[in-house]
Amino acid sequence: MPLPTAAEMEIDDSKLNRFLFKEVEILPLVAFRIIFGLTTFISSLRFLLLGWVDLHFVETKIQFKYFGFEWVPLMPEAFMYALHFLMLLSSIGIFLGAYYRIATITFFICFTWCELIDLTYYLNHYYFVSIIAFLMMFLPANKAYAFDAFKNPKTTQKKVPAFTINILKFQLIVVYFFAGIAKINYDWLILAMPLKIWLPAHSDMPVLGTLFKQEITAYLFSWVGMLFDVFVGFLLLFSSTRIWAWLCIVVFHSLTGYLFQIGVFPIVMTFSTLVFFSNNFHQKFIFFFSKFISFFRFEPSVEAPKLKTNISLNKLALLVWVGFHLLFPMRYLLYPGNHFWTEEGYRFGWRVMLFEKAGTATFYVTDANTNKEGVVDNTDFLNAHQEKQMAMQPDMILQYAQFLKKYYETKGLTVSKVRAEVYVTLNARPSQLLINPQENLLNFRDSWATKTWIKPLEN
Amino acid sequence: MQKSFLLVAVILLFSCQKKDNNKKDTSFNRAELLKQAAEHMIMPALDNVKSSVLELQEAITIFANSPNVASLATAQEKWKLLAISWQSVNMYNFGPAGEMGINKSLNEEAASFPVNATKIENYVLAKDASFNNFDRDARGLFAIEFLLFGLNQTPEEVIATFNKDSFRASYLLASTNKLSQQINQVQQAWETNYSKEFVSNAGTDIGSSISLYYNDFLKSYEGLKNFKFGIPLGLRPGQTSPLPQNVEAYYSGISLQLAKAHWQQIKNIWEGRGLNGVDGIGFKEYLESVSGGQELIVATQKQMAAIDQAFAALPDKPLSKAITEDFEKVNLVHTEMQKHTRFFKSDLSSLIGIAITYSSGDGD
Known part of the structure; x- marks a missing residue:
């Protein structure tokens, strides 16, 4: 031409x-x-x-x-x-x-x-x-x-x-x-x-x-x-x-x-x-x-x-x-997997009212001093809206893990691990694990990079 | 294009309406669920609690006038009956039982535990039964329990504490009267007009009856798991050892019965089973009408059976004792309940589309 x-x-x-x-x-x-x-x-x-x-x-x-x-x-x-x-x-x-x-x-x-x-x-x-x-x-x-x-x-x-x-x-x-x-x-x-x-x-x-x-x-x-x-x-x-x-x-x-x-x-x-x-x-x-x-x-x-x-x-x-x-x-498009599930690159994209999604996130905090793991009651820290949003969005899950570490360290614990069992239901599918529940969330930082610790959506 | 498209849409809409009658109808009559809840669960349970508290009031009046072993035994017996029937109403903290002004919900006002023995003793010493304070851990159902049963005290020792300070009986009676008045107020409100309002507000938005009912059902489940098991078991981060004295009904030693009754009522609500034992319309029936509901019913029932088993395996003794002597068995109840949480918490509300917060969603 x-x-x-x-x-x-x-x-x-x-x-x-x-x-x-x-x-x-x-x-x-x-x-x-x-x-x-x-x-x-x-x-x-x-x-x-x-x-x-x-x-x-x-x-x-x-x-x-x-x-x-x-x-x-x-x-x-x-x-x-x-x-x-x-x-x-x-x-x-x-x-x-x-x-x-x-x-x-x-x-x-x-x-x-x-x-x-x-x-x-x-x-x-x-x-x-x-x-x-x-x-x-x-x-x-x-x-x-x-x-x-x-x-x-x-x-x-x-x-x-x-x-x-x-x-x-x-x-x-x-x-x-x-x-x-x-x-x-x-x-x-x-x-x-x-x-x-x-x-x-x-x-x-x-x-x-x-x-x-x-x-x-x-x-x-x-x-x-x-x-x-x-x-x-x-x-x-x-x-x-x-x-x-x-x-x-x-x-x-x-x-x-x-x-x-x-x-x-x-x-x-x-x-x-x-x-x-x-x-x-x-x-x-x-x-x-x-x-x-x-x-x-x-x-x-x-x-x-x-x-x-x-x-x-x-x-x-x-x-x-x-x-x-x-x-x-x-x-x-740059992220692998279903972005409705991972929510990577989801926000600021005019994706509105696209799915019905809800999660239950249970956090476990380990104190290095006693090597004892405790279960967190989210309502101690979050209001209903915050908990609802956090329980299905991986970047918020990371932030919350960091928050828990800081909070419990002010209470005299030495937090060595925060893990979370997060079950999410997407569009009426049976709820399934969003992330690996054994993974220590303190090892991760949010970034533009894909979150490898998110489990893929099955069916 | 837009015009013709709309036209097509409208035609589709109406043509499908006729022939669709034999197709899957996703309708569920929420008003029926609410009616079952109001008429066969909430109101009869409130009636029960009301008559129980009246009987307790009567027994305590007699005991206050003449503290003796027999009158104490009757009062203790009446207290136990009330505490057990309370397990069928502890989860309806909305409408007339909701928070109002400085008052917390009915369950928080009337049945907070563990109570603070020191505070109770101080109010007795100060001869202050005005309840003009925020010490909900110094009054209500479990303050009455503390006064009636004492900490590892024989009936004679309990009676002695009342003989030593006559204001102790006044405080006990005042606590009972306040409790009775609180229960009466809620029961009256349901009977006169709230039940109608409850059944007719059949939407799914925040503030709708189903949303209130569901949210408090869930809160009650979490309360059973966290406060009646989790904390006494010492499972919170930073808890280094169990806190057996934090179980519900520590002084009377009926924590196990209460926990079982509570769990039974949670199941009843999910199934829609009335106080008369008849299985009516509940969340289970609601799930039958929605996408993915059948799978959730199966999963829910399977895990409920696991919780049932864990409860059945508990030794027949107060939870406070069991926690020290059979920790793993008590812990298993908590573990199974924890596994179950998602079925009640996110799966159920998501599948039936109940709003759980006031905040705006993303518009379209």
């Missing part, structure tokens, strides 16, 4: 440049800012009202750390509450476009800090919010229909480079698409697992309950769910399919939100995907809010100066960002 000529490359390049840097209306970006501000406000408020600051950060005796983020500290109660109030405040700032840069940076730091404290509370949608908050710090979403623009009319902009909106669309498509391809597996499609467990569990619900009792419903939901996730992001791109795709999103998220204990995620996704809609829609959307917030109505009289964009720097940043978000979720 002949190499492209310099001129051809030039054209390609300018095509790409046009795609990324073409001036487009700021409206979708502003609408997204409003939605993000509102949903994070609701999410933060809900967290506070449910008493989860206490539950997650005050009443816990141990925190499981994120690999590479062990340095993120848990702070005293008052500080943790302060972080959450700051989150509330900054989400209002984002919503109003007020002190936007400070608000987005504050929100990103507070939110991500709280998320990084305890791995057992990891949720894909928290990761999603962190990512979006990070992007928002750089996006000019306060340049119109915002308090900042009203206060400082000179900075007002009606147009922004297209990438500032497209990057958000990219991020949303990534979520759906990866969630979709993760569902293409034997258990999900052929066994209709875990829906075959989860749907009958909701057979008491009005109207739909009767359907959930039927096995065929689990199959139907599995296949529809897979196809929905794989395609819906792309269908949002085209004006002819957009409204139908979004209605599917509404139905889908309403149903899952109604059925499963998944918090605010359905709301976040349902409204975030409005960013795909037309300028016309967003005009009306913003107009609606301007009824209550007068400065959203403010239109600059002078044509604002063009935003300076450093094309090559932005291109590089985008390349790195997009590359990371396409490749990082795929890293599980």
